[in-house]
Amino acid sequence: MTTFYCPKCWGEMKEDLKICPHCGANIPKIWASFSYEDKLIHALGHPEPTTVMRSAWLLGEKKVEKAVPALIELIKSTRDIYIILEATRALGKINTPDCRQALSDLTHHPVRMISREARTILKELQDIPAKPGQ
Numbered sequence: 527m528t529t530f531y532c533p534k535c536w537g538e539m540k541e542d543l544k545i546c547p548h549c550g551a552n553i554p555k556i557w558a559s560f561s562y563e564d565k566l567i568h569a570l571g572h573p574e575p576t577t578v579m580r581s582a583w584l585l586g587e588k589k590v591e592k593a594v595p596a597l598i599e600l601i602k603s604t605r606d607i608y609i610i611l612e613a614t615r616a617l618g619k620i621n622t623p624d625c626r627q628a629l630s631d632l633t634h635h636p637v638r639m640i641s642r643e644a645r646t647i648l649k650e651l652q653d654i655p656a657k658p659g660q
């Protein structure tokens with residue numbers, strides 16, 4: 527059975543309701559106020575890890591620069607290694623100075639899978655000439 531989530535409080539719902547039974551939010555109105563990019567950034571807080579990972583991946587693919595603070599925050603706040611890895615890769619794809627700084631910090635991450643991934647990404651970025659204006 528599909529579970530639906532309120533975009534405001536992430537409360538679970540058994541059906542696709544218009545009004546959240548947990549916080550009273552007008553759900554279609556909230557979604558309508560978000561751009562596609564805002565929806566992806568918002569979904570980084572989603573309770574289902576697969577949704578978070580998919581959103582991080584999409585934000586990286588689309589190089590959404592305004593998602594960088596949310597991705598860095600996600601890396602700091604989650605304990606899910608696979609979410610951290612996906613957010614780390616997204617930072618590498620977006621590749622702003624803030625992303626490179628965060629990747630540099632991640633090379634000291636206690637989980638080796640993450641520190642190694644950050645080092646690999648940084649090395650790949652060094653092999654690509656910097657884009658003008660960055």
Ligand SMILES: [Zn+2]
Pocket residue numbers: 532533534535536537546547548549550551
């Ligand atoms: Zn709610």
